Amino acid sequence: MSLIELKDISRRYGDGDQAVQALYPLDLSIEAGQFTAILGTSGSGKSTLMNILGLLDPPSTGAYWLDGRNVAGLDDNQISEIRNRKIGIVFQSFNLFSHFNILENVCVPMRFAGMPKKAMRDRAGHLLDKMGLGNRLTHRPTQLSGGQCQRVAIARALANNPPVLLADEPTGNLDEKTGQAVIQIFHELVSAHCSVIMITHNPEYEQEVHRAIVLHDGRVTRS
Amino acid sequence: MNFLHTLEMTVQNLACHAFRSILASLGVVLGVGAVIAMLAVSEGARGDSLKRIQTLGVDNIIIRSILTGPNGKSGDSAGKSGLDSYGITTRDLEHISSCFENVRHAVPVRHLHKTIYTNGRSTDLKLMGTTPEFLDVSRSTIAGSRGRWLTDQDSESLSLVCVLGTEAAQQLFGATDPLGKSISAGGFSFRVVGVLANRQGAQMDASSPLENIVYIHYATAKALFGNFLMSPESHRLIQVAADYVYVSVKETSQLPDTVARLRAYLGATHDTEDWMLLVPLELLQQQQATQRMFTIVTGAIAGISLLVGGIGIMNIMLANIYERTKEIGTLRALGGKKRTILLNFMLESMALTGCGGVLGLLLGFVIASLIERYAGMQTIVSPLSVAAALVVSVLTGLIFGSYPAWKAASLNPIEALRR
Numbered sequence: 180m181s182l183i184e185l186k187d188i189s190r191r192y193g194d195g196d197q198a199v200q201a202l203y204p205l206d207l208s209i210e211a212g213q214f215t216a217i218l219g220t221s222g223s224g225k226s227t228l229m230n231i232l233g234l235l236d237p238p239s240t241g242a243y244w245l246d247g248r249n250v251a252g253l254d255d256n257q258i259s260e261i262r263n264r265k266i267g268i269v270f271q272s273f274n275l276f277s278h279f280n281i282l283e284n285v286c287v288p289m290r291f292a293g294m295p296k297k298a299m300r301d302r303a304g305h306l307l308d309k310m311g312l313g314n315r316l317t318h319r320p321t322q323l324s325g326g327q328c329q330r331v332a333i334a335r336a337l338a339n340n341p342p343v344l345l346a347d348e349p350t351g352n353l354d355e356k357t358g359q360a361v362i363q364i365f366h367e368l369v370s371a372h373c374s375v376i377m378i379t380h381n382p383e384y385e386q387e388v389h390r391a392i393v394l395h396d397g398r399v400t401r402s
Numbered sequence: 403m404n405f406l407h408t409l410e411m412t413v414q415n416l417a418c419h420a421f422r423s424i425l426a427s428l429g430v431v432l433g434v435g436a437v438i439a440m441l442a443v444s445e446g447a448r449g450d451s452l453k454r455i456q457t458l459g460v461d462n463i464i465i466r467s468i469l470t471g472p473n474g475k476s477g478d479s480a481g482k483s484g485l486d487s488y489g490i491t492t493r494d495l496e497h498i499s500s501c502f503e504n505v506r507h508a509v510p511v512r513h514l515h516k517t518i519y520t521n522g523r524s525t526d527l528k529l530m531g532t533t534p535e536f537l538d539v540s541r542s543t544i545a546g547s548r549g550r551w552l553t554d555q556d557s558e559s560l561s562l563v564c565v566l567g568t569e570a571a572q573q574l575f576g577a578t579d580p581l582g583k584s585i586s587a588g589g590f591s592f593r594v595v596g597v598l599a600n601r602q603g604a605q606m607d608a609s610s611p612l613e614n615i616v617y618i619h620y621a622t623a624k625a626l627f628g629n630f631l632m633s634p635e636s637h638r639l640i641q642v643a644a645d646y647v648y649v650s651v652k653e654t655s656q657l658p659d660t661v662a663r664l665r666a667y668l669g670a671t672h673d674t675e676d677w678m679l680l681v682p683l684e685l686l687q688q689q690q691a692t693q694r695m696f697t698i699v700t701g702a703i704a705g706i707s708l709l710v711g712g713i714g715i716m717n718i719m720l721a722n723i724y725e726r727t728k729e730i731g732t733l734r735a736l737g738g739k740k741r742t743i744l745l746n747f748m749l750e751s752m753a754l755t756g757c758g759g760v761l762g763l764l765l766g767f768v769i770a771s772l773i774e775r776y777a778g779m780q781t782i783v784s785p786l787s788v789a790a791a792l793v794v795s796v797l798t799g800l801i802f803g804s805y806p807a808w809k810a811a812s813l814n815p816i817e818a819l820r821r
Contacts (some may be wrong), residue, residue, distance in 0.1 A: 235735060235815045256739050263737020274732040274819070278418035290407040293738040335736070 267336030433707030436768020456631030531623025549596030731818025751803025759795025
């Protein structure tokens with residue numbers, strides 16, 4: 180079985196005349212160690228798909244297997260645990276906690292996992308070191324550049340060593356050179372057998388990935 | 403996420419917004435501070451008045467003679483002497499001593515209104531005539547090596563001897579031993595035979611403390627100065643057997659019954675209300691009732707101030723959640739459970755009110771000590787009020803933080819992340 184298996188997944192918001200079909204039924208499977216881009220214009224349904232993949236939003240219909248487990252029908256606690264251990268999420272605007280230093284930021288998912296303090300701080304330091312931020316552990320996000328912040332966000336997403344990394348427009352707030360550096364990090368992760376799924380509206384990134392899934396008006400037009 | 407991790411995050415969150423946190427808990431700080439100070443003052447006042455009442459003796463009944471008109475009762479109806487008279491009579495004293503089985507002693511006291519001199523120097527000490535049983539009813543003692551108290555032999559021989567209160571001894575003779583020395587009052591000279599040891603501040607009525615009195619035997623006083631005084635209004639002599647009678651009872655449990663019988667007896671035998679009963683036990687009960695009322699009022703004020711403080715906390719927490727919506731969404735996206743978010747915000751509000759409680763406690767201590775220092779009132783901060791203040795302030799955080807925390811935990815992660 181693939182790392183991610185979607186079967187007949189759809190998403191509909193609201194009821195009756197007000198209802199909006201954000202995503203029409205789709206089947207999709209993503210393998211471990213695959214670099215996937217979900218492309219589409221605004222309103223194409225790519226964010227809806229990402230929210231479903233990230234277990235932030237339940238689908239209206241269909242079944243979702245993640246790492247061999249059917250995640251449909253699980254309660255909030257179970258969903259939160261899976262999100263914590265199996266999925267790392269990187270946001271366009273980084274979403275770092277400005278009142279924590281970057282080491283504490285990276286520690287947050289590990290706190291949720293109940294990791295001992297020393298092991299947690301060691302791993303966070305190691306991840307930030309790998310991102311080239313080993314000498315800035317006590318800096319606050321506000322003291323860093325956009326590219327550095329995004330590297331902290333990636334380190335945080337990788338804190339619990341998840342098999343899937345979801346990145347929502349990860350280069351959207353970065354200049355081209357810094358954006359390219361982020362893509363390079365993703366390549367390294369993929370080579371370490373992590374599945375990276377990147378949501379983007381920029382078709383240029385199609386060249387960088389193993390597979391591009393294109394959405395338009397809630398339907399997959401190419402996968 | 404375990405509790406310690408949540409607590410650590412809570413402390414980090416609060417520390418990052420220290421100023422805002424202090425402002426948020428200000429309502430609780432002031433509320434707790436005011437209540438602690440009020441309770442300290444009330445507790446101090448209670449201790450003070452209880453001490454006063456207890457020095458009167460809870461198993462005593464005090465009968466006071468009252469001059470109702472300018473001349474009291476007419477001489478025709480009152481005494482054989484033909485003088486006007488008022489208050490407790492010798493016959494009353496005898497009746498109370500002999501017919502009231504629960505009465506142990508009925509001790510008459512006369513204030514003699516004589517200036518006391520020593521070595522030609524006048525003092526403001528009081529001269530009092532009483533019987534030997536006064537030592538028992540006033541719970542006084544004679545200082546070990548300092549002579550003796552008045553005895554019945556003094557009455558039989560009409561000895562011109564006196565006993566001094568400790569303060570009186572100090573005023574009259576300073577550091578020198580007063581025993582055997584003399585004082586003069588009303589044209590007579592009295593030899594000091596003893597010094598009375600009282601509890602600090604003890605007094606038997608609203609007059610001067612026992613420490614400031616010079617005591618002579620009741621019979622001696624009556625023989626030397628008569629049992630009458632000059633009416634301040636009519637300038638006529640009025641007869642009075644005792645200004646006060648201290649009645650001590652055998653069984654405190656039957657004290658209310660004895661009081662009722664005394665009232666009935668005095669009511670029946672006196673034409674006018676020229677007597678008054680002062681019952682320390684009743685005063686104690688009244689004091690306790692007043693105290694209960696004060697505690698209720700203080701409790702109500704505490705409740706209102708904590709309510710106001712709690713609403714303030716709720717308001718701040720709701721604003722806090724609105725401001726941190728995206729942060730909450732991110733925490734959920736990183737795997738934070740609803741209950742973790744709930745616990746996080748609950749702990750924040752409890753920490754705010756708890757710290758507010760501690761600061762309020764310190765403020766209360768400061769206010770109480772300032773009141774004690776500048777207003778001269780005794781204040782007592784009881785351990786119970788300290789514990790109650792801390793528990794109630796943390797509970798305020800728990801109660802008023804529940805709704806905001808529930809709201810934060812119930813946020814839809816996607817909507818929260820969109821902010």
